[in-house]
Structures are given as structure tokens and as C-alpha cells.
Amino acid sequence: MADHLIAAIDIGSSKIATIVGVESKEDDELRIIGFNSTPSSGVKKGLVVDIDKVTKSVEESIEKVERMAGQKVHTALVSVGGPHISSLNSRGVVAVADSQGEISETDINRVIEAARAISLSTTRQIIEVSPRDFVVDGQEGIKNPIGMSGVRLEVETHIITASHTNLKNIDRCMESIGVGNRGFIFAGLASSEAVLTDTEKELGVVCVDIGGGKTDIALYVDGSLSYSSSIPIGSRHITNDIAVGLRVSLDSAEKIKLYLSNKLEHGGGKTKKKMEELNFNELQLPEMVDNLDMKTLIDGIIGPRLEEIYKMVSDEIIKSNFIELIPSGLVITGGGALTVGILEMGRKTIGLPVRIGVPGKISGLIDEIIDPQFSTTVGLILYGRKNIMNKEEGFKNFNKILKDFSLGGSVGKMKDFFKQFIP
Numbered sequence: 219m220a221d222h223l224i225a226a227i228d229i230g231s232s233k234i235a236t237i238v239g240v241e242s243k244e245d246d247e248l249r250i251i252g253f254n255s256t257p258s259s260g261v262k263k264g265l266v267v268d269i270d271k272v273t274k275s276v277e278e279s280i281e282k283v284e285r286m287a288g289q290k291v292h293t294a295l296v297s298v299g300g301p302h303i304s305s306l307n308s309r310g311v312v313a314v315a316d317s318q319g320e321i322s323e324t325d326i327n328r329v330i331e332a333a334r335a336i337s338l339s340t341t342r343q344i345i346e347v348s349p350r351d352f353v354v355d356g357q358e359g360i361k362n363p364i365g366m367s368g369v370r371l372e373v374e375t376h377i378i379t380a381s382h383t384n385l386k387n388i389d390r391c392m393e394s395i396g397v398g399n400r401g402f403i404f405a406g407l408a409s410s411e412a413v414l415t416d417t418e419k420e421l422g423v424v425c426v427d428i429g430g431g432k433t434d435i436a437l438y439v440d441g442s443l444s445y446s447s448s449i450p451i452g453s454r455h456i457t458n459d460i461a462v463g464l465r466v467s468l469d470s471a472e473k474i475k476l477y478l479s480n481k482l483e484h485g486g487g488k489t490k491k492k493m494e495e496l497n498f499n500e501l502q503l504p505e506m507v508d509n510l511d512m513k514t515l516i517d518g519i520i521g522p523r524l525e526e527i528y529k530m531v532s533d534e535i536i537k538s539n540f541i542e543l544i545p546s547g548l549v550i551t552g553g554g555a556l557t558v559g560i561l562e563m564g565r566k567t568i569g570l571p572v573r574i575g576v577p578g579k580i581s582g583l584i585d586e587i588i589d590p591q592f593s594t595t596v597g598l599i600l601y602g603r604k605n606i607m608n609k610e611e612g613f614k615n616f617n618k619i620l621k622d623f624s625l626g627g628s629v630g631k632m633k634d635f636f637k638q639f640i641p
């Protein structure tokens with residue numbers, strides 16, 4: 219059974235979430251057998267700022283998840299995000315090696331390797347190379363050219379890079395705990411895997427994961443990841459605004475924020491009716507906030523910050539140059555997706571469809587994790603399983619081969635890990 223375990227660690231600014239899943243033989247589902255979420259410390263806007271504190275939180279989370287799963291975690295996939303993430307699209311071209319012109323896996327590897335050859339500063343590291351589109355002898359729009367005939371093979375790839383120092387720091391944490399890193403996955407990409415539908419990806423969509431300290435963005439066009447970025451603003455800014463605006467402590471502000479979103483349901487009419495029933499005395503805060511006008515709080519304090527987050531997301535979409543190609547709009551996830559008024563503000567500001575994304579496609583211990591806060595966490599193992607650990611199809615798996623490239627420095631490690639599945 220141990221061979222079939224997949225573990226992942228989501229190192230967030232608010233929480234460290236660890237998840238352990240087991241591949242179900244009968245169906246396609248991934249069964250969750252262990253899950254833990256521990257408050258995080260030492261992470262700011264996705265960056266490790268205190269390595270000892272992060273190590274401690276990660277260790278605590280892993281210990282708890284091991285106890286729950288009754289299994290030891292030897293290796294795990296790890297999320298990475300924050301404004302140090304950047305992305306670019308790069309093209310590779312090769313001549314097909316076979317004299318008969320049949321495109322093989324080797325050609326795919328070579329062309330992706332060619333696209334990967336970008337000039338990169340020593341402070342940056344590639345964490346993902348995702349093929350968007352193959353072109354065979356000028357014919358575009360090919361998703362899998364293996365077995366096709368052609369002379370000239372081109373690929374358009376999406377490359378995500380991250381700060382080398384930050385990745386090293388995370389590796390250091392993992393090493394001191396004794397858990398092997400099976401590969402870094404961009405948090406926005408992981409969340410997309412858990413919340414987006416294939417149709418949305420085909421039509422064009424943006425996954426926006428609003429975490430505590432950062433917002434990760436992953437944009438899909440024609441079914442392929444085409445733009446990734448991360449902005450240094452998150453739900454914690456809303457808490458700060460409430461604290462400043464109401465002159466209360468951060469703790470009280472956080473309680474007020476959660477109280478509002480838990481009590482008020484999304485959607486116009488209902489929100490209004492319920493707003494009158496709210497009473498902050500229920501929270502028993504040390505500060506006096508009873509004669510507070512709810513409308514001022516929601517429209518005057520929370521609203522403007524949400525508007526700012528959307529404005530920054532919109533700037534990123536404009537920067538991507540894909541603004542005309544995302545009719546499915548925005549799928550908002552991450553803990554910040556639960557903020558009161560998030561959908562209304564999104565629709566008003568962005569002018570595109572907006573929905574909340576909740577992680578799915580799993581079974582087992584699921585009640586707790588069906589929450590936008592854990593989209594990245596769930597997405598990590600879904601993405602990892604699909605692209606890295608598909609043992610059924612062995613080394614011949616197309617996704618797997620492409621993913622080997624996408625893992626940059628971890629390719630070798632992945633292969634070793636993978637070998638244990640080969641009979």
C-alpha cells in the first residue's frame with residue numbers, strides 16, 4: 219500500500235496543509251486518508267522569511283497527518299507561489315529525427331528541451347514547462363503529435379520560474395525534517411487542477427487563488443496554461459483594513475471578517491435581509507464594536523480592498539494579452555474566496571462571469587477539505603498524480619514524459635521515485 223501513497227504539502231502564508239492520498243484501483247478517484255492544516259509561521263507572501271519557524275510548522279503538520287493516515291510520509295510534492303513567480307511563453311523547433319518522418323517521444327523531449335533553453339539569471343529556477351501547442355510542418359493546434367508524420371516539429375510552451383533562494387529554503391526545511399521533495403508545483407496551477415472544469419479551460423478561464431498573503435493567478439486558453447503570476451496582496455489585507463477602520467486588534471478584525479462571511483450568504487437580497495440580524499456581541503470581543511453600521515463595514519472597508527484585488531488581477535490579465543480569450547471568466551478560490559461580497563464585486567469590476575471554486579475530484583476524508591482554502595492542497599496531489607506518478611501507463615505516458623521536463627531540477631528524483639512502481 220505504501221507504494222501508492224501520494225503526499226503533498228501546501229506551504230501557505232496562513233496555514234501549512236498536508237494531505238495524503240491513496241490511488242484507488244477500482245475507479246479513477248483519489249482517496250484521501252490523511253489531512254492536516256496547521257497555522258503557518260515564517261511565511262510571508264509565499265516567501266520563507268524564517269526557516270526555523272517554517273520547518274517547525276511543516277514538521278508539526280506532517281506528524282499529525284502521519285498519525286491520521288497511519289503511514290509514514292517519505293516524500294511529498296510541495297506548493298510554491300508568491301510574487302517571485304514569473305512566467306513566459308517560449309517556442310522550440312527541431313527537425314524530426316526519423317527518416318520516415320514519424321514523430322517519437324524523443325522528438326517531443328528534444329523540442330521541449332529546445333523551448334526550455336531560455337537565458338535565465340542564476341537567481342531563477344524553472345519549475346514548470348507546460349506544452350501549450352505543437353506545430354507540425356506549419357500545422358498548428360496539435361496537442362499530441364506522437365505517431366504523426368512530419369519534418370519540422372515546433373512547440374509553444376509555458377514556462378514558470380521561481381526564486382532559486384526561496385526554493386532552496388523550502389528544500390532546506392524538507393531536508394531537516396527528512397521528507398524528500400518530489401517536485402515544486404506552482405500553487406495557482408495546483409488550485410486550477412482542483413477547481414477548474416475541462417470545459418472552462420478549453421473556453422478560456424482564469425483561476426484566482428486569494429490566499430492570506432498573496433493571490434496566485436493561472437490563465438488557461440484553448441485548454442492550456444498560458445499565463446501564470448502571483449500578486450503580493452491577499453485576504454490578510456482585508457483583516458488589516460478592518461483592524462484599522464474599526465480600531466480593533468488584528469484578532470478581533472479576523473473574527474469579524476469570518477463572522478460576516480459565515481453569517482451572510484452570497485447574493486443580493488438574502489444578504490440585505492440577514493444583515494440586520496447580525497450582532498457582533500455574539501463574538502464577545504474585548505473591544506466595543508456594537509453600534510457599528512454593517513453597510514459601512516462591508517461597502518466602506520471590505521469592498522474597496524476587494525476592488526483593489528480585482529483591479530490588480532485585471533491588470534495581470536491585461537498584461538497576459540489574453541483578455542479577449544477568457545469567456546469563462548474568473549474562478550475565485552483560496553480562503554479569500556469566502557469573503558463577503560466577493561462575487562458581486564468581481565462581476566462589477568471585471569465584467570466577466572465569476573464563480574467560487576471549491577476543490578473536488580477526490581473521495582475519502584473529504585468533508586473538511588471541500589473548502590476553497592484547500593484548493594491548492596488538493597490540487598497538488600491531483601496534478602502530481604496525473605502528471606508525475608501515472609504508474610499504469612509507465613514511462614510511455616505522454617503526460618508523464620512532458621511532466622518530467624516540467625519538473626526542472628527534480629527530473630532525476632522523479633524518475634527514481636517512479637521506478638518503484640515499475641514491476
Ligand SMILES: Nc1ncnc2c1ncn2[C@@H]1O[C@H](COP(=O)(O)OP(=O)(O)OP(=O)(O)O)[C@@H](O)[C@H]1O
Nearest residue numbers: 230231232233429430431432453479552553554556
Ligand atoms: N470564512 C472566511 N471568510 C473570509 N475569509 C476567510 C474565511 N476563511 C478563511 N479566510 C481567509 O483566508 C485566508 C487564508 O486563505 P488560505 O488558507 O487560502 O491562505 P494560504 O494558502 O495559507 O496563504 P497564501 O496562499 O497566501 O500563501 C485568511 O486570511 C483568512 O482570513
Ligand SMILES: [Mg+2]
Nearest residue numbers: 230405429594
Ligand atoms: Mg495558498
